[in-house]
Amino acid sequence: MIGNFTYCNPTKLYFGKDALEGLKLELPKYGKNVLLVYGGGSIKKNGIYDRVVGILKECGKEIFEDGGVMPNPTYVKLCEGIARARAAEADLILAVGGGSVCDYAKAVSVSVHCNEDAWEKYFIRFEEPSCEIIPVGCVLTMVGTGSEMNGGSVITNHAEKLKIGHVFGEEVFPKFSVLNPEFTYTVPKYQMVSGIYDIMSHILEQYFSGTDDNTSDYISEGLLRSLIHSANIAVEDPKNYEARSNIMWTATWALNTLIAKGKTTDWMVHMLGQAVAAHTDATHGMTLAAVTMPYYKFILPYATEKFARYATQVWDVDPTGKTKSAVAYEGLERMEAWMKKLGLVMNITELGATREMLDGMVKSTLIMDGGYKVLGEKDVRAVLSASF
Amino acid sequence: MIGNFTYCNPTKLYFGKDALEGLKLELPKYGKNVLLVYGGGSIKKNGIYDRVVGILKECGKEIFEDGGVMPNPTYVKLCEGIARARAAEADLILAVGGGSVCDYAKAVSVSVHCNEDAWEKYFIRFEEPSCEIIPVGCVLTMVGTGSEMNGGSVITNHAEKLKIGHVFGEEVFPKFSVLNPEFTYTVPKYQMVSGIYDIMSHILEQYFSGTDDNTSDYISEGLLRSLIHSANIAVEDPKNYEARSNIMWTATWALNTLIAKGKTTDWMVHMLGQAVAAHTDATHGMTLAAVTMPYYKFILPYATEKFARYATQVWDVDPTGKTKSAVAYEGLERMEAWMKKLGLVMNITELGATREMLDGMVKSTLIMDGGYKVLGEKDVRAVLSASF
Numbered sequence: 001m002i003g004n005f006t007y008c009n010p011t012k013l014y015f016g017k018d019a020l021e022g023l024k025l026e027l028p029k030y031g032k033n034v035l036l037v038y039g040g041g042s043i044k045k046n047g048i049y050d051r052v053v054g055i056l057k058e059c060g061k062e063i064f065e066d067g068g069v070m071p072n073p074t075y076v077k078l079c080e081g082i083a084r085a086r087a088a089e090a091d092l093i094l095a096v097g098g099g100s101v102c103d104y105a106k107a108v109s110v111s112v113h114c115n116e117d118a119w120e121k122y123f124i125r126f127e128e129p130s131c132e133i134i135p136v137g138c139v140l141t142m143v144g145t146g147s148e149m150n151g152g153s154v155i156t157n158h159a160e161k162l163k164i165g166h167v168f169g170e171e172v173f174p175k176f177s178v179l180n181p182e183f184t185y186t187v188p189k190y191q192m193v194s195g196i197y198d199i200m201s202h203i204l205e206q207y208f209s210g211t212d213d214n215t216s217d218y219i220s221e222g223l224l225r226s227l228i229h230s231a232n233i234a235v236e237d238p239k240n241y242e243a244r245s246n247i248m249w250t251a252t253w254a255l256n257t258l259i260a261k262g263k264t265t266d267w268m269v270h271m272l273g274q275a276v277a278a279h280t281d282a283t284h285g286m287t288l289a290a291v292t293m294p295y296y297k298f299i300l301p302y303a304t305e306k307f308a309r310y311a312t313q314v315w316d317v318d319p320t321g322k323t324k325s326a327v328a329y330e331g332l333e334r335m336e337a338w339m340k341k342l343g344l345v346m347n348i349t350e351l352g353a354t355r356e357m358l359d360g361m362v363k364s365t366l367i368m369d370g371g372y373k374v375l376g377e378k379d380v381r382a383v384l385s386a387s388f
Numbered sequence: 389m390i391g392n393f394t395y396c397n398p399t400k401l402y403f404g405k406d407a408l409e410g411l412k413l414e415l416p417k418y419g420k421n422v423l424l425v426y427g428g429g430s431i432k433k434n435g436i437y438d439r440v441v442g443i444l445k446e447c448g449k450e451i452f453e454d455g456g457v458m459p460n461p462t463y464v465k466l467c468e469g470i471a472r473a474r475a476a477e478a479d480l481i482l483a484v485g486g487g488s489v490c491d492y493a494k495a496v497s498v499s500v501h502c503n504e505d506a507w508e509k510y511f512i513r514f515e516e517p518s519c520e521i522i523p524v525g526c527v528l529t530m531v532g533t534g535s536e537m538n539g540g541s542v543i544t545n546h547a548e549k550l551k552i553g554h555v556f557g558e559e560v561f562p563k564f565s566v567l568n569p570e571f572t573y574t575v576p577k578y579q580m581v582s583g584i585y586d587i588m589s590h591i592l593e594q595y596f597s598g599t600d601d602n603t604s605d606y607i608s609e610g611l612l613r614s615l616i617h618s619a620n621i622a623v624e625d626p627k628n629y630e631a632r633s634n635i636m637w638t639a640t641w642a643l644n645t646l647i648a649k650g651k652t653t654d655w656m657v658h659m660l661g662q663a664v665a666a667h668t669d670a671t672h673g674m675t676l677a678a679v680t681m682p683y684y685k686f687i688l689p690y691a692t693e694k695f696a697r698y699a700t701q702v703w704d705v706d707p708t709g710k711t712k713s714a715v716a717y718e719g720l721e722r723m724e725a726w727m728k729k730l731g732l733v734m735n736i737t738e739l740g741a742t743r744e745m746l747d748g749m750v751k752s753t754l755i756m757d758g759g760y761k762v763l764g765e766k767d768v769r770a771v772l773s774a775s776f
Contacts, residue, residue, distance in 0.1 A: 001569075001633040004404030009397065015650070016392030181389075215614040215634045219641070222610030226603040245389040246603045249650065253607070262403070262637065 001215060001262030009256055011149045012176040015249070017241075019180040020051060026137060026176045027059040031091025034061045035084060035134075037105045039069045039097045043141060046186045052096055052139055064088035066108075069097065072156040072163060072281055073104040075119045081108040082118065085134065095138045095174075098195075099145025099284075102138045106153040106172055109134040123155055123164040129172065138177040142187050143248045144195030144285060146202060146255030148177035156278060161364055163274040179252070181245040185238060192238065193342050194285030196231045196247060200224065201269050201288040202254040208299070209371050210263040212309060220259045221313045223250050228314070228338065235342055266371030269295055272383060275364035282351035289344035290351055293336055294386035298379065303372040304328050348387045358384060389603060389650030397644055399537045400564040403637070405629075407568040408439060414525060414564045415447040419479025422449045423472060423522075425493045427457045427485040431529060434574045440484055440527055452476035454496075457485065460544040460551060460669060461492040463507045469496040470506065473522065483526045483562075486575075486583075487533025487672075490526045491553075494541040494560055497522040511543055511552040517560065526565040530575050531636045532583030532673060534590060534643025536565035544666060549752055551662040567640070569633040573626060580626065581730050582673030584619045584635060588612065589657050589676040590642040596687070597759050598651040600697060608647045609701045611638050616702070616726065623730055654759030657683055660771060663752035670739035677732035678739055681724055682774035686767065691760040692716050736775045746772060 014022025027034075034056055043049040056063055066084045069077060085093065085108050095105035111118035113131035121127050138148045146152070151168030187195070207220040227250045233243035253259070272295060273287035280287075300307050308324040311317035311331020319327045336346075345351055353361070358381070365380045375383070402410025415422075422444055431437040444451055454472045457465060473481065473496050483493035499506035501519035509515050526536045534540070539556030572580070595608040615638045621631035641647070660683060661675035668675075688695050696712040699705035699719020707715045724734075733739055741749070746769070753768045763771070 001403065001630075001637050004402075004406045006400065006402055006410065008400040012394065012396040014392075014394055015389065018392045022394065211630075213618065213630050213634060215611070215618075215637045215641075218610035218614035218617075219607055220610070221613075222606035222608070223603070225609075226606035229606075230601070230603075242389075242599075242601050245650070246601060249389050249603045253603075253646075258641075262633070 002210070003262065005261055007257065007261055008170050009149060009173065009258075010170060011173045013149065013179055013252070014176065015179045017180060017182055019178045020055065020139065022176065022178050023052070023055045023139070024059065027056065027061060027092075030135060032060065032062050033064060033088050033091045035064050035066050035088050035090040035093045035108070037066045037069060037081070037093055037095045037097070037101055037108070039067070039071075039101050041067060042186070043096055048096065048139070048141060048183055052094070056094070064090065069101045069104045071100050071283065072277060073100050073107070075155055075157040078104065078107050078111065078118060078155055082111045085112045090134055093134050093136045095136060096141065098140070098142025099147040102136075102140070102147035102174065103145065103153040103155070105136045105138070106147070106151065106168065106174075107155055109136045110168065110172055119155070119157060122153075122166045123157070126166055128169060133171055136174045138174045139183070140177060140179050140248070141183045142191060142195060143184050143251045144198035146199075146251055148174060148179065149252050149256040152255065154274070161278050161360060163278040164366070165270075165274070179248055181241055181248045184244055184248065189235070189238065189343065191283065193235060193344055194283045195251070196227065196234070196285070196342065197289045197339070197344050198285035199227055199247070199251045199254045201285070201292065203227070203259065205267045205269055206260045206263070206265045207310070208303060208306060209266050212306065214263050216259045216261055216263055223254055223259070224314045226250050231342060264370035267368045268371055268375060271366045271368055272380070275361045275384075276348050276351060276353055278364045279357045279361050280348070280352040286345040286351055287348070289339060290346060290348045291383065291387045292339070293332070293346065294383045296332055298383050299371065299373050300328055300332065306372070307331060348384070353388065355388065390598070391650065393649055395645065395649055396558050397537060397561065398558060399561045401537065401567055401640070402564065403567045405568060405570055407566045408443065408527065410564065410566050411440070411443045411527070412447065415444065415449060415480075418523060420448065420450050421452060421476050421479045423452050423454050423476050423478040423481045423496070425454045425457060425469070425481055425483045425485070425489055425496070427455070427459075427489050429455060430574070431484055436484065436527070436529060436571055440482070444482070452478065457489045457492045459488050459671065460665060461488050461495070463543055463545040466492065466495050466499065466506060466543055470499045473500045478522055481522050481524045483524060484529065486528070486530025487535040490524075490528070490535035490562065491533065491541040491543070493524045493526070494535070494539065494556065494562075495543055497524045498556065498560055507543070507545060510541075510554045511545070514554055516557060521559055524562045526562045527571070528565060528567050528636070529571045530579060530583060531572050531639045532586035534587075534639055536562060536567065537640050537644040540643065542662070549666050549748060551666040552754070553658075553662070567636055569629055569636045572632055572636065577623070577626065577731065579671065581623060581732055582671045583639070584615065584622070584673070584730065585677045585727070585732050586673035587615055587635070587639045587642045589673070589680065591615070591647065593655045593657055594648045594651070594653045595698070596691060596694060597654050600694065602651050604647045604649055604651055611642055611647070612702045614638050619730060652758035655756045656759055656763060659754045659756055660768070663749045663772075664736050664739060664741055666752045667745045667749050668736070668740040674733040674739055675736070677727060678734060678736045679771065679775045680727070681720070681734065682771045684720055686771050687759065687761050688716055688720065694760070695719060736772070741776065743776065
């Protein structure tokens with residue numbers, strides 16, 4: 001565990017088939033006005049909206065609606081949400097949806113009492129909030145982002161062709177999150193496997209860095225094995241509670257700060273995927289999947305030892321009589337085969353990217369320096385070119 | 389992840405060589421009067437006491453001493469601590485030491501404002517506190533118990549020959565803990581390996597239960613692999629920072645509620661070990677080590693599948709061409725060889741237990757029902773008899 005670090009994650013989680021009961025314990029802690037944030041309205045079809053509204057009324061809350069949060073929440077929508085929250089004098093923001101809805105709720109929460117431009121302050125200058133923060137609670141209906149137990153918030157600015165994430169400190173973490181695996185049953189398969197790959201990428205982005213001693217890497221290997229085991233079951237049998245619950249729990253721990261402790265982290269797959277999304281508006285997890293193999297094949301020579309460990313510990317590659325490099329590549333091959341079997345999109349063409357967008361996507365790619373190799377513009381272009 | 393559960397762990401951790409700086413951020417949050425709790429005085433020899441007192445004074449605190457907490461803190465000492473905390477009108481209890489000191493601090497924290505007998509209320513009737521709880525902070529100097537990030541508190545009542553642990557809810561968790569791996573360098577080897585085995589036993593007690601799907605089990609396997617890796621280094625080179633820091637971090641996550649989520653847990657090794665300790669006052673981790681092999685050999689036939697998984701995933705046993713049972717036993721053999729190499733005490737005779745104590749130890753053993761087999765009195769006698 002290198003360096004000095006702090007760990008604090010105060011989010012209270014209610015998990016299981018009766019998790020929504022937790023709302024009744026949490027709501028009395030906050031004032032009367034609740035901004036109810038949700039997405040395209042699927043929660044109205046599957047009954048979750050009615051159940052949440054029922055509990056809000058039972059707890060004597062005044063409900064102010066803010067629906068229509070899109071999969072890649074935009075700066076324009078954020079401005080609308082800020083205005084709604086101000087008008088409502090919201091005491092609590094309750095996000096009912098997937099990671100986008102939770103991300104959006106957090107962005108609103110730090111902007112309501114902020115006098116500056118939220119995009120400039122939080123997503124360009126990466127400043128921390130200096131104003132009062134409205135508390136956020138989540139009822140999760142889609143799995144993947146980990147937004148239910150972290151300070152992350154990703155907002156897309158279409159005018160600037162930028163999709164940028166800010167990881168806020170623990171004061172912005174949701175105060176509570178309701179995690180009922182059954183709420184994820186109605187998510188279409190495309191979204192489900194996209195979420196599963198988002199989880200996997202979160203773990204790998206933190207795993208592929210640093211030395212082999214780190215406890216965080218051992219925990220990551222455990223999470224990866226669990227995810228692969230349960231994904232294989234869920235993709236065949238989406239209503240398998242045990243599998244869906246394990247995926248949900250793995251998603252939360254994949255990105256709640258734990259497995260990044262005591263090490264540097266990479267995040268280039270996310271930076272590349274977000275650049276693709278900024279130009280195509282494609283589903284987050286699929287953008288990650290589509291750039292993964294070109295990126296990992298590019299950096300493998302800089303981290304053969306770690307990729308070989310990954311192959312043996314996660315993909316059960318037998319290293320007997322093989323070079324480290326051969327073991328490492330065999331691990332990637334197994335991963336690639338698994339991704340295809342899962343139904344992930346393996347190229348950006350299928351996501352709507354064209355060669356004409358290449359310059360723009362290269363320009364939109366933020367460069368991180370925590371991985372095994374800091375990419376130059378030429379490298380980014382090479383990886384994205386190989387992703388078509 | 390079976391059943392419904394909640395997760396919340398609000399303890400803030402400061403980790404690393406500069407972790408003590410965290411004290412300066414935390415102390416201003418509390419009132420003037422600090423009860424400074426510590427053990428036999430080793431912190432006065434290694435300079436940690438002076439550094440802590442320096443920061444307390446710098447932060448304008450009034451210090452009230454409560455030293456002499458013994459390795460198995462007693463009910464008699466607890467009563468003394470309650471009286472001291474009351475006299476000091478303590479606003480904060482700062483525990484500087486290992487798990488015993490942290491455990492003791494928590495027991496004092498829930499008893500100062502309690503009008504009932506603390507032993508009867510918390511350790512016999514297992515009630516939750518209904519009074520004001522004094523906040524606790526920890527500066528850890530020994531690794532193993534995980535007490536720095538949980539609600540556990542184990543107290544020994546010599547008059548009744550009982551050593552009993554109460555796992556309190558999150559309101560009793562330390563508000564903050566300072567984890568500097570360097571503070572553990574001066575711990576004698578006997579105590580260090582004892583702590584390492586305490587960590588291992590915490591993980592295994594939660595691992596050996598339930599089905600093979602559970603995400604918690606995958607995380608546990610990661611923690612176990614990390615612990616074995618780093619223990620092998622630390623036992624040869626006790627001042628290896630990387631190894632000691634990984635062991636410290638693993639210890640915290642081995643018992644801060646995470647890896648028990650969504651499953652039942654066993655804890656019979658602890659119940660047997662605590663019965664031995666109640667009669668011998670032997671070091672905690674050694675009592676666990678001394679009863680482990682007889683207990684696991686006893687329950688293996690009831691959980692062959694899980695012990696075989698343990699053998700392959702944690703001890704790298706090659707299962708090719710072997711029965712599940714053979715794989716499972718080979719795992720235990722590798723574990724036993726590793727324990728001996730580490731220098732653990734492998735029988736209770738060496739810890740001072742005699743055949744004359746057997747009846748008493750059997751009587752002192754609490755029976756838990758979360759493992760693969762609920763032990764009868766005859767079983768407990770058989771396991772303890774095989775531990776001499």
